[in-house]
Amino acid sequence: MNERYEAQRIEQKWQARWERERLFRTEDDAPGEKFYILEMFPYPSGKLHMGHVRNYSIGDVAARYLRMKGYNVLHPMGWDAFGLPAENAAIKNGVRPDLWTHANIEEMRAQLKTLGISYDWEREIAMCDPEIYRWTQWIFIRFFKAGLAYKKKNPVNWCPSCETVLANEQVIDGHCERCGTAVGKKNLDQWYLKITKYAQRLLDDLDELDGWPANVKLMQRNWIGRSAGAQVDFPVADSDEKIRVYTTRPDTLFGATYMVLAPEHPMVRTLTYKTEYAAQADAFIDRLQHLNDIERSSATLEKEGLFIGRYAVNPLTGAKIPIYIANYVLMDYGTGAIMAVPAHDARDFAFAKKYGLEIIPVVDPGREDIDLYHLEEAFVAEGTMINSGDFNGLNNRDAIREITAYAEKQGFGKATVNFRLRDWLISRQRYWGTPIPMIYCPHCGWVPEKEENLPVLLPEDVEFTGRGESPLTTSPTFRQVACPQCGGPAEREVDTMDTFLDSSWYFLRYCDAGNEGRIFSDASVRKWMPVDQYIGGVEHAILHLLYARFFTKFLCDQGIAPVSEPFTNLLTQGMVLKDGKKMSKTLGNVVSPEEIIVRYGADTARLFILFASPPEKELEWSDAGVEGSYRFLKRVWTFVRRVLEGEKAAGSADGPGHAGETGADARALRYALNTAIKKVSADIGERYNFNTAISAIMELVNAAYKYADTKNAEPALLRETAEKLILALSPFTPHLCEELWECCGHAGSVLSEPWPAWDEKELVLDTEEIALQINGKVRGKFSVPAGLSADALAAYAADTDEARAFTDGKQVVKSIAVPGRLVNIVIK
């Protein structure tokens, strides 16, 4: 065995051997309970960053541990290969997006292999592969046929830098999720998926996801944004028209003193038609449209409105109330119209004050300090109904129910539910994505491509203009096609799909990655789904994770997927920081994984990244910390070498076989060994706390060094310690451990060894250290035979010299004993 730990040589040797022996291949019918562990697949940008290393190292520890525990583990990897960078490279450098992408995939796959992640590469998929995206198209057609995909002209989010539309989920604080440019609006004809039809189920089923972090579930809940209330119809005075509003406060209906329509509301035009107000309204709307999304929807924007010359009738009071348009009412929530109750809504209050509108209180807080008729701000809390006819005296919560019921009986309203969630806009005016497999026929309308003609291939004869229109329009051959229904001349859709569709089902394909005739076999997904453990960044809490749940539910309804929730357990790993900030090229604080691997080896990189912080927390990069991890691995190497050399020196006769020595030193090491294995098992298997698992192994190594230095150190016990140590460390630093395992004289891989067991008996000590507390303060320690009862322990404690010193001359009030831990004597 070499004196020095040579990471490079060892890692190359074992990576080659793993590949040659196809060690990580998963067979559906292999023995053992199935476990599907998955890390979010990367976009093939060309280089792995530390965030990737962290993500995949976490997954690999779990995967390797579970394999050793006897599970049949599915641990695949693939590529989220469609997306803008490839196309931008094409525009800038004239490289074909497919070639650019595949070159990047090659490079990143090689990098992943140098990290030693145990992927079954035989199941690798790339979403840009026509044999894969044909199924993305196939799913889209299923959506269309189910009535859940539709095309609609609507004002949509437009990123002027990416030159494409964006889904609501991709607009973060009014900026593009990808490039950070402020998002504007454009009126475009686009494809949508009806995710809103699944809103309630997406919300309800969150309750079952016990294995998800609470914050992610909460973010999804907020995003779905369910609100319960009522819709109420207000007749327009001197007209047959009605204006429908949505309110969560039907109890305040008596206090509705004016109405507001969103400026884009279609009734604005009809109500102002041929009146003096028409021109003003147009001007107002025009002015609003020049604001961008952030300005328009800012809560701090000054409320502005315009009376449009018409009145509505409060259906409860019969009062004529003015109709306004205002910048604070949004067209795309509720009905685009509100009843305004200034006394009990902060926004309505501000508006009413500004325009001198009537304020009628209808909920009495019953508080001295609030003068209801001279309110300084809206009163929004609970109270008793006043000024509300027959409903006076009710608690306003009851009034919500009563007034809704009354409105329903009278036929002018009913209870409804509203969601904040909008349908998913999936059209993109870009090239490098899955073509939307739809054809427009002037005769038949929108018709899906025939399934047997899939995939609809991306044309190669295109120009990359990057100018706001799909490059597919520039193909002379792509567009013109015969209608699949009537055979007449028709035109293909030229937009491509949002790449989030690809990642919404990829995890299903791994179950049967090579299937040529079907999306996947029923048996394969029944075998592997759901994903037992999913690992990725929290930035996908809403986007990817909500879409994937939606797809899975839809495919389940279609009888294609066997489960309605894709991911049983979710771990959202924290970011990797340097100097307190996210690693980024612009900040120039990027540490490249390659550099670390070349210098210290992948095992050190993995160990450091897992040790420095618990997986879900942020991780601060530390060069000194990496040194420390490297030092530890050298220490492990040296320990094993010393054990083996010790055996050689002692001769084979004294080899393994009688590790039963009962000396105190041996006893202490066996305790440390079994404690460590128990802790590592729990920390990996149950808690996913890899940092504390590693610290437990470090403690074991410290204990092992200490024991090895004692005079009568038993070679057999040292060997047992070394071997169990190697196995327990192997999920973290597999290359080193394979090498050490081989040095110990074993032929096979550590991966086919069973996970080391611990012996509960070894965890029971003969004596225990008990803390002595006086009035809750630690005043001493004493040693007792293990396993004393609370009473016996208290008696023992009272008899110690320390206790006597403190209790002497004092009155002992009581004494609390916690077996194995402490005794607290309370004195006066």
Place this chain on the structure above:
RNA sequence: GCCGGAGUGGCGGAAUUGGCAGACGCACCGGACUUAAAAUCCGGCGGUUCGCGAGAACUGUACCGGUUCGAUCCCGGUCUCCGGCACCA
């Protein structure tokens, strides 16, 4: 503004069910080995005060208060930071 989460040594972090705060690592300090250095091994390391010294006392988990024999952990309040949502009727 609303909804979450977090605050522990010089630093990353640990304390799993209310029971010895600071495991493990980094940095630092000391010692051994060495002509010397590096590497390695061993030891020390929250703060304040007292003591020549072994040691002792007090104090300490953002801050104020509470419950409890006992609180980093539970409860009430305050501050700060982070994240999400934000004119959603």
